[in-house]
Amino acid sequence: MSEKKQKYLITSALPYVNYNLHIGHMIGCLLPSDVYARFCRGMGRDVLFVCGADEHGTTSEVGAMKEGMPVEEYVDKYRSAHEIAVKQFNLSFDLYGRTHTKLHEKLIQDLFTRLDDQGMIEEKVSIQPFSIKDEMFLADRFVIGTCPKCGFEGAYGNECPKCNATLEPGDLINPHSSITTDSPVEMRETKHLYFKLSKMEDQLRDWLKSRTGWPKTAMAIANKWLNEGLRDTPITRDLKWGIPVNKPGFEGKVFYVWFDAPWGYVSISQDANKNWADWWKNNDCHYAQFMGKDNVAFHAVFFPAQELAMNNDWKTVDILKAFNFLNFEGAKISKSTGNGIFLNDAINDAPADAWRYALLASAPETDDSDFTIGRFAEIVNKDLNGILGNFVSRVCKINEKNFGLNVPEFGDFIDLVSFRNDIDLKLNDLKFALDACEFRKSISILRELWSYGNEFFTKTEPWALVKQDKVGEAADVLNICFQLIDLYARISAPFIPETADKMIKIFNTKLDLSWPTKFEWRINGGTEFKIPENLFTRIDEDKVKFMSEKYIKQAPKIVIAKILTANPHPDSDHLQVLSVDAGDGKPLEIVCGAPNARAGLVSVLARVGAKLPAFDMPLVARKVRGVLSNGMMCAEDELGLGNNHDGIIELPDDSVIGSEFKG
């Protein structure tokens, strides 16, 4: 039988190289794509599974400038950190590549030529902000100036954080660069190439209608873009870092990172497998993409628009699996506050499988959701340790006591019909959920299947059977339990591969981890086994406490507070030392220069670590003329609410002390 195996193309969004990976990236694309890929391989499908680093773009170039190192060095630093995480968490990419390669450059330049030949490229002159000292054009958001509408001095070239106005960099008064210098910025003409996205609108709409099985979020975002109407979009930038534009007159310019990044899937495939076209130019192939919702527009609109416009049989995505955002302990994961779990740390506190399982069980599939250390411990202790780990342990140990280290023969003493039927039904559900990329549901079914083992064991009471001299029955029960261990290894493998491997290695055989679609007898009576170490370790209260202290670092909220006392500063006539009640019973000492500060006044407090709209960095504790100030009472302008900075905000006396101030 030479039936050709169905091709499955699987891609995970390429992590960008200006940050370390955290649990949000893990659950947002890397991990679910890995589970899906492992499942598909288990099903005997022909999988090509790629990921890699997205290296080009303004952010890398600016990030490198800020850190004072060459761009290559900068992106290498993060890329190698990512590669370590990929290895530590057992992500089974066929290749974890990168976009800064010769192969990729050639691909992009060829694709561009193709698009140009198809009449999809247009040249336009536009006016862009140019930083005079840096001698470079800037992206809108790197220009800072005074907002023409509200007069706020820290407005960005694309929007004003204070009055929420949408701006153009040319609108700003006194525009200057926010990168490494304070250089003045002027508007200069520059020419760019545009992709005629508008011409693709009808074709793209039809294409989108033919997609099924996308999560609601993904389809909603895609439809939104189409409903608003597609505009032609510039695909080149005045940067040094990126793929050089291969068109006369555009020397010194590079392609926009989103023009090249998705094609990284292709160039990395080319690098991973010489038969890459069997997936990428094959309409019978099934293509699944995984990403966070912030990536949807580019994958559901721009990338397929490019592919279709090539008119060259590129494989477009079939199922676009998008995830919402994962919060940590009720707040956003944030690089600046350090709130969140970064992968290079995580692996020191728990094994990869514990993280993999707990994250998948918390996958933000329908809405943003929250991950907490407490929850993590619960999941590991209950599901992995209590249900799966304990099952393997109790089976092996009772068997050793009564039958030694060999799997007993099955003698047909017990009736299995309904038990096996239940298992088969669940296995079918699980396969269905995985094919639909429903991960929480998959985890829940997987756990039910594990539970069946404990249930069966408890109800048949093999320890009692032995005492009653029903040795045949007891042997049957244990034989089945070993079949279950084998079954569990196979169905758990996509989720917790290391543990699955430990489980299958209990037996002295060469069994594979192929995907079972029904209960099977693969462990023969008499097979030797060894009792494994406990598969998982409990996460106890001390560990929870330790991890909480290590990982939870949230920016304090800006709260309503009451001034209890106001005394003159010993060394200054203008300053006062305030004792402030923020509702937590511990008065805070603050040095304040506002003339209207007085005992009894209800105002707004920003604690150390809080981030005010008017400042780039979180607030730090500092000594003001010898007295330590632990925060700041806020004026209107500091909160981004107005221009008044002559005195702190005065709130009604009946405001709730300690509640979050929301303007």
Added chain:
RNA sequence: CGCGGAGUAGAGCAGCCCGGUAGCUCGUCAGGCUCAUAACCUGAAGGUCUUUGGUUCAAAUCCAAACUCCGCAACCA
């Protein structure tokens, strides 16, 4: 009135597309078992499904409005 997502037991979530006894996990309480890892198994309590209208024999589910939270707003990725 920019766009979209979400509001369901103490906590975290499913169900909503295709109306028909409101489900899962954790936690709580009670019981069982004692083979096993402070484990496992069984049972119970706990919800006017954000609010208000509408459609319907019937609404968590469809329609409309309000309130709240979150995300996104194409030259950042």
